Amino acid sequence: MQIVLATHNAHKVEELQRILGDRLGEHELVAYDGPEPVEDGDTFAANAFIKARAAAEHTGLPAIADDSGIAVDALGGAPGIYSARYAGTRDDGDNLRLLLTNLEGETDRRASFVCAAAFVLPGEGGTVEHVEESRWPGEVLTEAAGVGGFGYDPIFRPEGETRSAAELTADEKNAVSHRAQAFGALIGFVRSTLDA
Template sequence: MTNRINEIVLASGNKGKVAEFTHLFEAYNISVHPQSVFEVPDVPETGTTFVENAIIKARHAALLTGLPAIADDSGLVVDALNCEPGIYSARYAGEHGNDGANCEKLLRELGNSENRRAKFLCVLVFMQHAKDPTPIICQGEWHGEITKEASGEGGFGYDPIFYVPSQKATAAELDKSLKNKISHRGQALVSLMQQVKPLLKP
């Protein structure tokens, strides 16, 4: 591909993700647009892994907009629950995006288990076009433990019950800039930028 990239579609309508990517790419004079701007509907996540689902979302957004696309798929993996909720993290309790219900179900399922090890996983996929045969795939992991009760008002998802030993706080109690730097998504973004930089418009 000889043309430099100056626009990217984000296969998400999540305002937090849009702001994060916009900030990252503004130094390169690259415009980041959420797929909702183009009225791109969500695509069924039929994959069995984070990688598969991220590729499905990126390809869908690139196909319908004609722009390079970035998509992520992320979730929580808990050792004692046989890696659940995994790819079903956002709809663990049955309703997509019901953070409170998801956290409550996870704490209930884990009960008083002494093994509370867990990790957040994030897979980012960048596709130059819908038929890109070699999408860039990056992964980040954030290790921690599941608390016995929620704590903190920041973040979203499972952040209030995800304890980060190195910070002596839950993800929901961390400063936003620090969280973005050390989180699973933050790590994946650093890796992604290293590989995408050569494609960006100078």
């Protein structure tokens, strides 16, 4: 069975294909080419469900989606669900620079990457929905380091690491990241539901 990955973000598609690998068994992960819904939820889980529901409704197929971002303690959890559009331009570099500017002089630089991964299975007997959420704790650096990854990776140092997320190899990141944890937890539910 095909499972739609409800995102137009090419970086995220590539990362999730690496994270999930052959863990989907006989099921095939396919890209979503439908309309983007308005993400007006007030939590990561709500926005993940908005995207998964839209993809499932558009395609008639089971869909998975995530909503993720960085939550900074000193900023009351901001940018949070607004991480991708924090600077108002949807540009990773602009978002990163604004966050560094907003943390200038701040000594408490604790932060977490957060991911909510949602699954929606449409059906005549009703829709099945499930979500898993995970946090990857660390801190915001004072300047960017590394060229890997995307988004806030160059300024995020995971707890217990000496390198930024952008300095980790793709395999290292995909073994421990917020997205890897959330989708790792979700995939068991997806398999048991689709294989039942």
